Amino acid sequence: xxxxxxxxxxxxxxxxxxxxxxxxxxxxxxxxxxxxxxxxxxxxxxxxxxxxxxxxxxxxxxxxxxxxxxxxxx
Numbered sequence: 816x817x818x819x820x821x822x823x824x825x826x827x828x829x830x831x832x833x834x835x836x837x838x839x840x841x842x843x844x845x846x847x848x849x850x851x852x853x854x855x856x857x858x859x860x861x862x863x864x865x866x867x868x869x870x871x872x873x874x875x876x877x878x879x880x881x882x883x884x885x886x887x888x889x
Contacts, residue, residue: 818857820865821873829867831859837877844875 818840820829833840840857847855847869855872857865 817878819874819876820857820867821875822867822871823873824871829865831857831863831865832861833857834860840875840877844872848872 816833816835816837818831818833822829835858843857844855846852852869854866854868857867859865
């Protein structure tokens with residue numbers, strides 16, 4: 816699924832694909848914000864790790880768990 820993270824005072828957003836579920840991502844972000852953790856980390860589908868400062872998160876958009884369809888829809 817695609818994850819987009821907006822970071823304050825930055826013109827661009829962080830966007831990557833992850834193998835985690837939407838609920839797992841939501842819980843990780845909510846826990847980091849509620850506990851005032853310094854950062855939250857994510858792992859993409861290729862194994863790269865992203866560390867984002869919690870104070871700088873403007874928004875987190877988590878895509879759906881549905882896979883894309885290939886072909887034409889009638």
